[in-house]
Amino acid sequence: MALDWCPFAIRRPITGENYTVGRGGQRVRAVVVHIAAGPLSAVFPTFNDPTRKASAHFCVGKDGTIEQYVSVNDTAYANGLAWKDNQWHNPRGKPVKPTWQDLSPPVNPNLYTLSIEHEGYPADPWTPAMYDANNRLLLWLAEQFDLTYVPHRTLIGHLEIDPLDKADCPGPHVEYERMARDVTALVAAKKLAWMPINTDGALYKFAQAHALGYPQTDEFAFAFEQGVYLAQVFNGGIVYAPKGDWANTRWIEKPRPSARGFFDWLARLGIGARRTPAAAPREEGTMQFDPRLTDLGISVTENPGGTWDLRVAKYQDPNESGGKHHIFFTVLDATGKPNAGVTCVVDWVGREPGDVPTVVVTDAQGEANVPIFANLNTTLKNGPYFAYVESESKSDVVRGMGLPEKHHVNFLLTFGAATSSVTPQPPPSGTIEDAVIAAAKQHVWMPINTDAALYKFAQAKNLGYPQTDEFEFPVGAETYIGQVFNLGIVYVKKGDWGNVRWVNKPTS
Numbered sequence: 001m002a003l004d005w006c007p008f009a010i011r012r013p014i015t016g017e018n019y020t021v022g023r024g025g026q027r028v029r030a031v032v033v034h035i036a037a038g039p040l041s042a043v044f045p046t047f048n049d050p051t052r053k054a055s056a057h058f059c060v061g062k063d064g065t066i067e068q069y070v071s072v073n074d075t076a077y078a079n080g081l082a083w084k085d086n087q088w089h090n091p092r093g094k095p096v097k098p099t100w101q102d103l104s105p106p107v108n109p110n111l112y113t114l115s116i117e118h119e120g121y122p123a124d125p126w127t128p129a130m131y132d133a134n135n136r137l138l139l140w141l142a143e144q145f146d147l148t149y150v151p152h153r154t155l156i157g158h159l160e161i162d163p164l165d166k167a168d169c170p171g172p173h174v175e176y177e178r179m180a181r182d183v184t185a186l187v188a189a190k191k192l193a194w195m196p197i198n199t200d201g202a203l204y205k206f207a208q209a210h211a212l213g214y215p216q217t218d219e220f221a222f223a224f225e226q227g228v229y230l231a232q233v234f235n236g237g238i239v240y241a242p243k244g245d246w247a248n249t250r251w252i253e254k255p256r257p258s259a260r261g262f263f264d265w266l267a268r269l270g271i272g273a274r275r276t277p278a279a280a281p282r283e284e285g286t287m288q289f290d291p292r293l294t295d296l297g298i299s300v301t302e303n304p305g306g307t308w309d310l311r312v313a314k315y316q317d318p319n320e321s322g323g324k325h326h327i328f329f330t331v332l333d334a335t336g337k338p339n340a341g342v343t344c345v346v347d348w349v350g351r352e353p354g355d356v357p358t359v360v361v362t363d364a365q366g367e368a369n370v371p372i373f374a375n376l377n378t379t380l381k382n383g384p385y386f387a388y389v390e391s392e393s394k395s396d397v398v399r400g401m402g403l404p405e406k407h408h409v410n411f412l413l414t415f416g417a418a419t420s421s422v423t424p425q426p427p428p429s430g431t432i433e434d435a436v437i438a439a440a441k442q443h444v445w446m447p448i449n450t451d452a453a454l455y456k457f458a459q460a461k462n463l464g465y466p467q468t469d470e471f472e473f474p475v476g477a478e479t480y481i482g483q484v485f486n487l488g489i490v491y492v493k494k495g496d497w498g499n500v501r502w503v504n505k506p507t508s
Contacts, residue, residue: 007323297381338366376402
């Protein structure tokens, strides 16, 4: 079941006389767009008036404010029709001929639709803030109800239900096709791990001052002689500095590895051939494992000879997760201190051969996270995600994670260096440049194609630097290509390079 209340909407529950609890066993199949015919401030009083018998689930303001009045799992009264004498009738009892082809006589469409009001009047153009907030809400609803938006099928206007009394609702300025494309691109983009870009970072500023292009990795830490360094791979070179000594930032050219060398890097990250180490019991009491995880079918494959032990596994249910849906890593060294620059991996059962696991690197606090989206059937207990540090051959592996019946939950995993496997490491031989390159090779570099249409469009629109590689996603029967940039998501129908478009990134 979906979350009742949108975590980024202002919650304003109305009187129980103006909605029905539950949906009568019906599944949500469409979102209906409305116009409020007035200001946002008037919507709640109207829906909270027990004499009006009117309500919608949400209203979006011109300034981007989102209010919610009814749980999405309950039935609001915005899209109602009655089936009488083999014909639909609107709330005034007048016969109507809806154009929406997915009505299911004799079931009232209120039971299988969601309703979003929008501040203003039919003739008002939508503000950019209202459009972006509407997209953000549509994205959340798509995730909650597994909706794919198709204009006039799963994303419709009120006039398509009641063309008699609501012929101007929501008005002529609603761009159904654009909204469907934009939100479908957002859904596809959110399934990827986005490379973080810190435009305030000393390494980033140095790279821009020296025209070294765009980052291809996050910052990572490495040791050289007696010091700790931070480094980052950019399109034109690798930038590094002693941690905290930013005045001594330097850069070197990137190595030009062969294709075989590249796959060797992936192998060191545990990407490629899969190996499941045999499980062996760990000394009792050395692992804290939330019993709710066991109830969901989540387990640990222990690796007694590995480098990384699972120390703590915690679960945050929908009431604790804050609307997030992530696997959170914390990695500690042998002394229990945060371990920066460590590779963490989230893989999934059924991964396509051309896909690769999601790889992230711990920050200075030893933390990293990956959003997850796939369902965990609580009856079958078949969550697809499994997570580990560095590689399966070096780490305990947590298996069976997912979103229980699509609820937003979090998994908090703390890994620590296995005391039995920790041996002093000699300082890297050679120069600091050798150490920089060796450290950089432990990280996956995001490819950047400066000749691509999406990249060129993003630069022309000042959308910043890529945070993902290009990815494909379907919109109806068509295939689109998208890419996440620092200031937006760029997409285009495959082959139609003259019609590249972009949409603001979701904020949650």
